Amino acid sequence: MAAPQQQKLKVNGPVAVTANRLSDGAVVWRTAEGNWSTALADAAVVTTAPEAIALLEGAHKRDTDAVGAYVAPVVFGEDGSKLPGNLRERIRVNGVTFTLPGSATPASTLPAA
Amino acid sequence: MYVYDEFDRAFLAERVADFRDQVERRLSGALSEDEFKPLRLMNGVYLQLHAYMLRIAIPYGTLSSDQLRRMAHVARVYDRGYGHFTTRQNIQFNWIKLEDLPQAMADLAEVGVHGIQTSGNCIRNVTTDQWAGATPEEFDDPRIWAEILRQYSTFHPEFTYLPRKFKIAITAAPKDRAATKVHDVGLRLHRNEEGELGFEVLVGGGLGRTPFVGKSIRPFLPVRHVLSYIEAIMRVYNQFGRRDNIYKARIKILVHEIGAEAFAEAVEAEWANIRDGALKLTDEIIDDIRARFLYPDFAALEAEPAELKAALEDPRFATWYRNSVHKHKVPGYSIVTISLKPVGAPPGDATADQMDVVADLADAYAFHEIRVGHEQNLCLPNVATKDLPELWRQLDAAELATPNVNHISDIIACPGLDYCALANARAIPVAQEISKRFADLDRSRGIGRLHVNISGCINACGHHHVGHIGILGVEKNGQEFYQITLGGRADEHAQLGTLLGPAVSYDQVPGLIEDIVDAYLELRSSPKELFIDTVHRLGVEPFKERVYATH
Ligand code: HEM
Ligand code: SF4
Numbered sequence: 001m002a003a004p005q006q007q008k009l010k011v012n013g014p015v016a017v018t019a020n021r022l023s024d025g026a027v028v029w030r031t032a033e034g035n036w037s038t039a040l041a042d043a044a045v046v047t048t049a050p051e052a053i054a055l056l057e058g059a060h061k062r063d064t065d066a067v068g069a070y071v072a073p074v075v076f077g078e079d080g081s082k083l084p085g086n087l088r089e090r091i092r093v094n095g096v097t098f099t100l101p102g103s104a105t106p107a108s109t110l111p112a113a
Numbered sequence: 114m115y116v117y118d119e120f121d122r123a124f125l126a127e128r129v130a131d132f133r134d135q136v137e138r139r140l141s142g143a144l145s146e147d148e149f150k151p152l153r154l155m156n157g158v159y160l161q162l163h164a165y166m167l168r169i170a171i172p173y174g175t176l177s178s179d180q181l182r183r184m185a186h187v188a189r190v191y192d193r194g195y196g197h198f199t200t201r202q203n204i205q206f207n208w209i210k211l212e213d214l215p216q217a218m219a220d221l222a223e224v225g226v227h228g229i230q231t232s233g234n235c236i237r238n239v240t241t242d243q244w245a246g247a248t249p250e251e252f253d254d255p256r257i258w259a260e261i262l263r264q265y266s267t268f269h270p271e272f273t274y275l276p277r278k279f280k281i282a283i284t285a286a287p288k289d290r291a292a293t294k295v296h297d298v299g300l301r302l303h304r305n306e307e308g309e310l311g312f313e314v315l316v317g318g319g320l321g322r323t324p325f326v327g328k329s330i331r332p333f334l335p336v337r338h339v340l341s342y343i344e345a346i347m348r349v350y351n352q353f354g355r356r357d358n359i360y361k362a363r364i365k366i367l368v369h370e371i372g373a374e375a376f377a378e379a380v381e382a383e384w385a386n387i388r389d390g391a392l393k394l395t396d397e398i399i400d401d402i403r404a405r406f407l408y409p410d411f412a413a414l415e416a417e418p419a420e421l422k423a424a425l426e427d428p429r430f431a432t433w434y435r436n437s438v439h440k441h442k443v444p445g446y447s448i449v450t451i452s453l454k455p456v457g458a459p460p461g462d463a464t465a466d467q468m469d470v471v472a473d474l475a476d477a478y479a480f481h482e483i484r485v486g487h488e489q490n491l492c493l494p495n496v497a498t499k500d501l502p503e504l505w506r507q508l509d510a511a512e513l514a515t516p517n518v519n520h521i522s523d524i525i526a527c528p529g530l531d532y533c534a535l536a537n538a539r540a541i542p543v544a545q546e547i548s549k550r551f552a553d554l555d556r557s558r559g560i561g562r563l564h565v566n567i568s569g570c571i572n573a574c575g576h577h578h579v580g581h582i583g584i585l586g587v588e589k590n591g592q593e594f595y596q597i598t599l600g601g602r603a604d605e606h607a608q609l610g611t612l613l614g615p616a617v618s619y620d621q622v623p624g625l626i627e628d629i630v631d632a633y634l635e636l637r638s639s640p641k642e643l644f645i646d647t648v649h650r651l652g653v654e655p656f657k658e659r660v661y662a663t664h
């Protein structure tokens with residue numbers, strides 16, 4: 001079921017469809033083949049509203065893989081790689097921006113906005 | 114400590130079994146997400162940015178060492194080795210897999226802990242003073258009344274589908290540590306001239322997008338009427354509360370729209386019909402609940418033991434003692450606050466190892482009991498004063514003895530954009546940066562009591578409206594910006610903060626806070642005048658002039 005705001009979706013720039021994996025909540029991206037991947041690199045990136053809506057509709061057909069699908073902005077790096085298009089998506093992709101308590105792993109380093 | 118009866122245990126086991134079944138049906142596709150979501154929320158399970166979050170209630174902030182150890186176990190086995198204590202006497206685990214949730218809940222249920230009443234439009238976990246039962250200031254142990262309300266609200270069918278969530282807090286001391294004035298219902302226990310116990314009843318407080326300080330609708334309600342009176346409030350709310358608009362559905366909007374007087378009249382009229390009915394508490398019921406709270410077997414100890422006097426020679430111990438130890442009602446005992454705000458760390462987080470240390474220390478020195486307060490710190494309510502030096506050494510070794518309680522680095526912060534799907538901006542890294550700027554604890558002691566509260570969006574989970582300095586994350590053209598308010602407070606003189614000026618960017622916040630503090634140091638009438646009193650004396654203008662001049 002597409003949320004109302006998605007029906008009058010405005011797309012200005014590259015976007016992808018993202019959601020959370022049902023089993024563990026992990027961030028996943030909709031691929032061109034109609035699957036989900038945890039790698040943004042695998043995401044289908046589109047630039048028009050009808051294409052984005054088609055991706056969303058595909059995503060909503062089955063709700064046992066991923067939930068809460070929505071359209072998120074994507075930008076391209078200098079080498080053409082797909083990067084998250086805003087801070088929220090950067091945090092979803094790279095993880096929290098500080099070191100987790102008791103963790104030896106440093107915080108993700110956010111690329112400058 | 115409260116002794117649960119078998120009925121509670123059986124009820125919890127049943128709820129876990131139900132949830133296990135619901136998760137299985139969800140994973141197999143038999144339940145859709147729309148069907149499952151309200152079910153998971155009823156059990157305290159949220160979906161955040163990158164994972165599920167489990168919220169567990171800590172009724173009236175009281176935990177046994179076994180319960181805390183079990184939380185450490187859940188953090189270690191199903192999560193990433195830590196938990197987050199919140200402002201409403203809950204703990205949140207941020208990374209549990211849906212598949213693992215039923216087992217995590219089953220493990221917690223074994224020690225009587227659960228996520229019921231932590232989410233959804235029900236009466237939420239009733240909160241109270243973390244010093245309950247221990248502080249000499251109180252008129253009675255507020256947990257008895259919190260427990261009476263908990264039992265009544267958990268099993269009340271009508272209260273599962275209220276117009277909106279409903280939060281009750283109780284204080285039994287004149288000094289309000291439970292933020293009762295910013296709850297849907299605040300109950301303030303005191304004695305009248307005849308020496309009878311009763312509650313002042315406040316309604317319509319709350320934070321969120323439309324904050325209000327609660328209004329007193331009854332100065333004295335004899336304690337035996339507390340359930341019938343709450344029932345009357347709930348009936349009026351249920352009848353007139355707005356279900357059409359989620360932003361207008363809280364009781365505070367109703368109280369604001371019809372006025373506290375009209376609301377009080379409606380409640381009194383409703384109450385007149387039921388006050389002497391089935392909900393009137395008999396002495397028997399009250400005594401039965403009271404008897405389930407077991408108090409430590411306090412010994413007759415010296416109020417100022419030699420061990421303490423010797424340890425006070427050590428300036429580090431002395432600093433911690435002055436900051437984190439409070440007077441107990443029994444001579445020879447003390448209340449100890451455990452800061453979960455080490456400089457530069459996420460506020461309110463504790464690692465599984467730290468939870469184990471605290472549980473062990475509670476066993477060794479504090480009659481197996483731990484408390485959680487709304488400022489996201491822990492507390493050992495009953496420690497023999499002679500044991501303080503040894504307790505401190507062990508807390509210090511586990512990084513749990515930062516002497517910054519009630520100081521500027523004792524920050525309340527919500528999860529913000531690092532975790533929360535509703536956020537506009539980050540809160541935790543802002544708190545970390547501010548606390549690093551004030552890492553010099555001598556300096557922060559010189560500043561005195563100062564509460565900084567940070568929320569990542571208008572929902573106000575970080576209590577920014579009632580921070581002496583409040584910081585609210587907003588979004589402007591895709592960038593994080595922050596509005597600063599001054600002069601809010603959550604205590605018995607609760608007040609909402611006043612906006613200082615235009616929002617500033619993420620990078621500017623720590624500097625701005627330093628400037629505000631510098632302005633205070635310049636403006637205060639004497640080192641005895643607290644930040645909050647200077648703001649109230651002068652208003653925000655002199656701060657604004659000084660602070661924005663430099664930005
Ligand atoms: C997944 C994370 C969370 C979500 C989705 C969430 C959601 C919300 C929402 C929507 C409100 C506004 C309710 C209203 O005005 O009707 C709210 C209020 C509140 N939340 Fe949270 N919250 C989260 C985490 C937390 C945490 C970690 C804390 C404690 C640190 C917290 C404590 C509160 C408090 C104290 C309020 C008070 C405002 C009030 O009800 O008057 N929440 N929350
Ligand atoms: S205040 Fe906003 S950002 Fe912070 S936890 Fe609550 S809903 Fe999330």
